[in-house]
Amino acid sequence: MLDKIFLYMQYPFVRYALIVGVLIALCSSLLGVTLVLKRFSFIGDGLSHVAFGAMAIATVLNLSNNMLIIMPVTIICAVLLLRTGQNTKIKGDAAIAMISVAALAFGYLIMNVFSTSANVSGDVCSTLFGSTSILTLSKVEVYLCIILSVAVVFIFVLFYNRIFAVTFDENFSRAVGTNADGYNLLVAVVIAIIIVLAMNLVGSLLISALVIFPALSAMRIFKSFKSVTVFSAVFSVTCALLGMMISILMGTPVGSTIVAVDVAAFAICALVGAVAK
């Protein structure tokens, strides 16, 4: 087993996958706590479907760098959902559901009608479930991922106190002069970036797992925002690493293996939490 791990680690694409996977898991877990507490657990799913729709457009347009379309479209939708969702006639959860299914449907429709590939189901499958995308990253994609992940961690740590305040009591933070709208916008942009990055790791249908499971697992055991955030990050990174290693060694799909590990770890945390009570 160890021999096999050492052998696989010699492959550059395996090393890249592990680096990128760990960074994505770290980023998603940091913002996951905020999203879960703000009752926006499902936003990851909605935005990932938007990203899928944008990717379909980029694919049809035959763009060499499809991030040029995916990233701005996802960010705009994230801003619309997180920032203005509460002031519109269509409220948060309905807006997420609406955008989610509409983007998914249009994405698949576009790929079918205008596709340049004969294997649409293959393209859709690999985009939705991740498949081995994380193991076929180019060097440019790896660098982009590293830069964006570092930026996300930087922003989160830099504005940790403000994000904490806006997360727990938005009205109070407004009353004391915090620019709550600005920080909500920041969270929206950051979560959109994470979603787009995470599509490579687990595919667009499974992204929510990276956002939700670490936060919920941490909340089974810890109670303070800080400890939940720290444990969530450790949990997410560990599960992502374990999932990727199992996937590489056993030949299982990467995305679903990581999520399966997340689910198992959540069960353990729930058990530990129940016993500790």
Add this chain to the structure above:
Amino acid sequence: MKTLKRGLLILSVASLLLTGCGNGSDVSKRTKNSTKSVEDVLNEGMNSSDEAVKVESPSSVNEIVKDDTQDEIVLTAADLYEEDPVEEELPVATPAPGVDVDLTVLSSTMVYSEVYNIVSLPEEYIGKVIKMEGIASTYIDEETGAIYYACIIQDATACCAQGIEYILSEDETLPYPEDGEIVTVIGVFDTYQEGEYTYCTLKDAKLVA
């Protein structure tokens, strides 16, 4: 002030992380994902699997690597990976003697990813003896009459496929396998030019019974 200090600390850590990861070499354009073209091939193969003798659309096998080279670029490893391909030996999973890259000992996830890399970075593998197991596919170019044989492998979800063409050596006594058969092929990896495209192939290939 406290926030500023924290920011500076994180910035310095981030700088360290970033500078530690790169060697400053230029990053060239990567060729497009080759899965589509091979998927095309596989799809066409599946659609006509009932036929006794398979006749494919003109350039189907050529398309195995066409998408990799449609930007008219054949990349070197240095363009894409930070490691120097001359200095770094390719990982060798070789229980079989005389084989440089043994794909048969890798997990299905690894095989798919490695074949993806082989067709994406063909120059890194030229001259290497590759052993692979996959689904046999045959294609006939109706314009030229040329017959192409390929060994196709699928990813873990079986929705994406990659493949490499092979040409059996003259010494090979076994006939080319039927479409859909599981075959194990050992051959010397090479690329060749046809028109404006560069194609990958395993030459002097032998079938492992």
